[in-house]
Amino acid sequence: MDVRLTSEQQQLHDAAARLADDFGPGSVADLDDESRRARLAKTVDATGWRSLRTDGASGVEVALVAEEFARGLVDVPFLGPVLADDLYRLLGTDPLPSSVAIGDVVIDADGVGSALRLAGTTVESVGVGDARDAADLTRISAAVSGTAEAVGELTAEQAQRWYALALVVTTAELVGAARGTHTLATEYAKVREQYGAAIGSYQAVAHMLAEGLALIEGSVSVLRHAAWAVDELPVEQAVEAARVAKIYCARAAFTVAEMSIQVHGGIGNTWECLAHIYLRRVLAATEAWPVKLEELTIGLS
Numbered sequence: 001m002d003v004r005l006t007s008e009q010q011q012l013h014d015a016a017a018r019l020a021d022d023f024g025p026g027s028v029a030d031l032d033d034e035s036r037r038a039r040l041a042k043t044v045d046a047t048g049w050r051s052l053r054t055d056g057a058s059g060v061e062v063a064l065v066a067e068e069f070a071r072g073l074v075d076v077p078f079l080g081p082v083l084a085d086d087l088y089r090l091l092g093t094d095p096l097p098s099s100v101a102i103g104d105v106v107i108d109a110d111g112v113g114s115a116l117r118l119a120g121t122t123v124e125s126v127g128v129g130d131a132r133d134a135a136d137l138t139r140i141s142a143a144v145s146g147t148a149e150a151v152g153e154l155t156a157e158q159a160q161r162w163y164a165l166a167l168v169v170t171t172a173e174l175v176g177a178a179r180g181t182h183t184l185a186t187e188y189a190k191v192r193e194q195y196g197a198a199i200g201s202y203q204a205v206a207h208m209l210a211e212g213l214a215l216i217e218g219s220v221s222v223l224r225h226a227a228w229a230v231d232e233l234p235v236e237q238a239v240e241a242a243r244v245a246k247i248y249c250a251r252a253a254f255t256v257a258e259m260s261i262q263v264h265g266g267i268g269n270t271w272e273c274l275a276h277i278y279l280r281r282v283l284a285a286t287e288a289w290p291v292k293l294e295e296l297t298i299g300l301s
Contacts, residue, residue, distance in 0.1 A: 001228050003221075009061055016065045019043060020072025028272055031075060031137055041076040041111075050081040054089045059165055059230030063172040063223060070176030070285070071183075073277060075138035079173065079288075080108030083166055084116045087123055090162060091152040100166075101126050101144050102288060109142035117148065121159045124148040136284035137277055160235045166289050167242035168227045171249045173285040175219045178253040181278035182212045185260035192265075205263060212259050215252040222248050240298070243291045250286040257282045 005013065023040040025031050048055065052062050062082055069078050080099030088095035099108045101117040106128050109115070117124045129145030154162070186209055189200030199205050226245035229238040257279040261268035268275050 001225060001232070003224055005060075005064075009064060012061055013064045013068065015047070016049070016068035017072070019047070020068050020074050024069075024072035024074050025138075025274075025277075028274060028277060031277075037076060040074065044074070044076055044078065050078060051085045051095060052082055053086040053165075054095055058227075059168055060224065060227040062165065063168050063227040066169045066172035067176035067179075067223070070173040070281060071180040072176075073138050073180065073274070073281065077108035077110060077112075077139075079139075079169055080106070080112075080115070083162075083169065086162055086165055087116045087118065090154055090158045091123060093152065099128075104144045105132070106142045106144055107288065108139055110140040115144070116151070117144075118154075118159060118162060119148075121154045121156055122150050123152045123154060125151045134284065135280045135287075137280055139281075139284065157235045160239055161230060163289070164226075164230050164235070164238040164242040167239075167246045167291065168223070168230055170285045170288045171223050171226060171242070171245045174246075174249040174253040174282055175216065175223050177278045177281045177285065178212075178216050178219060178249075178256040181257050181260040181275055181282075182209070182216060184274055184278070185209060185212070185263040188264055199263070208259050208263060212256040215256055219249040219252045240296065243295055244298070246289070246291045247293065247296070250282075250291075253282045254279075254286070 023036065023043055025036070030036060044050070049065050052065070066079060077099060083100045084098040085095050087100070097112055099106055099112045099115045101115040106115040106126070109128050109131065113128055114125050115128055117126055126144045126148050127146035129143040131140055131142050134141040186200070189205055189209060190198055192199045200209070222245045226241040229241040233241065257275070260278065261275045264273055264275055267273050
């Protein structure tokens with residue numbers, strides 16, 4: 001595995017980062033700005049990134065976009081549509097505007113009338129019901145409605161590779177959210193003064209930020225390997241790599257998110273601070289296709 005990004009992958013990464021920086025919410029209040037969300041949705045539509053897999057993109061490239069979107073708290077559908085797109089690719093049918101369902105919950109439910117759900121090796125189409133409350137304030141979830149209708153059958157290997165991609169994309173969200181909240185805490189530590197000096201100059205705060213950065217660097221490495229494995233390794237190894245990445249990055253991202261709230265001090269516990277939005281995204285990504293240690297065949301404690 002070559003861990004370096006190709007020039008095309010770097011360009012995709014940079015473009016996703018610019019989009020997130022330009023149109024993502026800069027404050028909690030921005031989450032209610034429908035004008036901003038409309039511009040963001042139009043821009044994401046124009047990129048064509050929701051159909052990356054049918055356009056021939058690798059798992060690494062999908063993960064790059066997902067990571068940057070989580071870092072910038074992009075609050076329009078991506079995860080659901082890109083996974084639905086991959087199911088259509090595997091079925092060999094033309095993709096339709098859709099999202100995916102996990103159990104009885106449709107994620108990224110805004111703007112779609114149906115969702116795909118993988119039950120074993122059967123791809124089902126389900127309706128999208130009423131919106132439901134969710135931890136992640138940057139994503140609209142809804143209840144599944146109606147009766148599931150089988151739309152196609154995958155091979156066992158195809159189903160497992162899709163599962164590996166789903167784990168990788170949610171792991172990319174964990175890494176991106178960790179990076180975003182770490183940057184938020186670092187910038188705050190530079191300007192918040194206590195006892196006449198920026199709090200970032202104090203060893204206790206500096207050490208927390210350094211430890212958070214070390215966790216993120218490790219997470220990036222394990223994510224890159226899992227994303228590469230989706231298309232390049234035998235399916236059993238691809239799933240194992242994705243599970244390891246999901247467990248490691250979920251633990252790391254939660255630790256970094258908590259650290260960010262702690263660095264912010266009292267303001268970190270307020271609604272207006274973006275730190276809790278990142279924490280919510282971490283919690284939601286962790287619970288999407290959760291992995292248990294018992295599912296691994298290698299040791300990880």
